[in-house]
Amino acid sequence: MITTISNSTLKASINHAGAELISLKDNQKEYIWEGNPEFWGKHSPVLFPIVGTLKNNTYKVHEKEYQLTRHGFARDMEFQLIEKTGNSAVFSLESNEETLKKYPFEFELQLVYTIENTSLNIEYIVINRSEKKMPFSIGAHPAIALPENFENYAFKFEKHESLKYNLLENDLISNKTETLKTVNNVIPLSYKLFENDALVFKTLESTSLTILENSKPYVQVDFEDFPSLGIWTKDQAPFVCIEPWFGYSDTAENSGDLFKKEGILILDIDQSFHSKFSIKIL
Template sequence: MIFTVTLKNDKLTVEINTKGAELNSIKVNGENRLWSGDPEYWTGKAPVLFPICGGLPDDKFTYNGAEYILNKHGFAKLKEFTVEHKNDLTATFLLKSDDETLKSYPWSFELRITYALRGAAVKITYDVKNTSADAMYMSIGSHEAYACPEGIEDYDIIFEKKENLNSCDLDGNLIAHSTTPVLKESDTLPLYYKYFAVDALVFKDLKSRSATLRNRKTGKALTVSFEDCDYLLLWTKPGAGYICIEPWTGIPPMVGSGYDITEKEGITAVEPDKSSTVSHTIYF
């Protein structure tokens, strides 16, 4: 049965759904800083992306000569997790592979997602254990949508360091063989809906390991740190009152790169009985 888990301290109240172990709300002094999930734009709020981030060519991959169908962003966001541990400040959610997941992803695994309140911050840790006999190939990422009720064009993204950023262009669900420059020797990226007319901004080779979303009129801000992730995406829909700041460990394949999951850019190989652990933190 799907239900909601609540964590609370003197600064934050956080709700997480057992479906997808997805954040439902993050309230700071009673104000929800996550997107509402308005179906006019997007019903998601903060899906967890596993075992792939983004899409695959024809929604499929190959491994050891066999072909598997795996939809965009994987299946974790659709599965019900069990609550393995909970107290007032921390909760760990567990998803184990099952007959359904094995049809589209031929590895046994245990995925644990831990949410921990630390003052005015939420640390989110993904721990993926390979319980198969062979090396497992996976990526994992976050997709938190932060509320921008005034519209995103009142906001900037401020990077930890000055950046020269080119966004990887997208061709459907895949990375195109071209880029679009969006930032030159600056740490501040003003947000405009025009950036998202096609899809997301996709950044790799970032020097920064944190990004701040700041309302340039009010100064209200939050910061996402992503020390363990090499890719960062920004996404919204034109006119919507949210911006997603998405640290990923992998990205979609490039057009024409083939179906072999072992050769996918950013893919993580996890040896049998070993784990891959990554985290990111949201500061308010």
């Protein structure tokens, strides 16, 4: 099932499967990747209760082992639409017998989509309904469609900073780092940037990133609430993913204890977590 929200400028469509944004349009063009499985069959999945890959796809809670595949299970589950207005929609996923086998915590995950002017705001609400502390990560994975040649695009970071990122090895975070060289905070896009998979920035001073098309502002992603950022595409694919994250893949040295995982969040009993990011059409 698909739910659509809109205002006079934008229209967004969200699939109840994964509460996934599948379309964001103005009167002229589509800004979200179409999901062609030849390159990547997703559009903008939510990453929960982990971001990235666990070592051996395994983790431990109180010495008991559990299995979770890359980016967790929320993106593959059916959400319920619990509230809707003309320009907003709220989706909910609650823990159940299936999730408890993979993740032994009772929770509710809400995604709130709201269109304001030329922006789509996407809010994550995580509620701990367990009678114990709950470790989790959460992240976004929106794929921005790039209709022109990939080399016609560039990134402009909000702030002048050292753009140091960690390399991935076998889908895990390595200790190897590299630094993007920018001119006036701008770096041209090329597929060579992604020849070793995603760029993983554990921390950034910038809280927004603008995609330039032929040197003109195209799309801006604001992620003030998020400490980490992933950027990714596939070779020759006409999209780029700008991914605000809380957490990231395991390191090779990770003990497997989810409470001790680097970048993990710990939510107290009956507490809720809120964060949001936005996609602004320029």
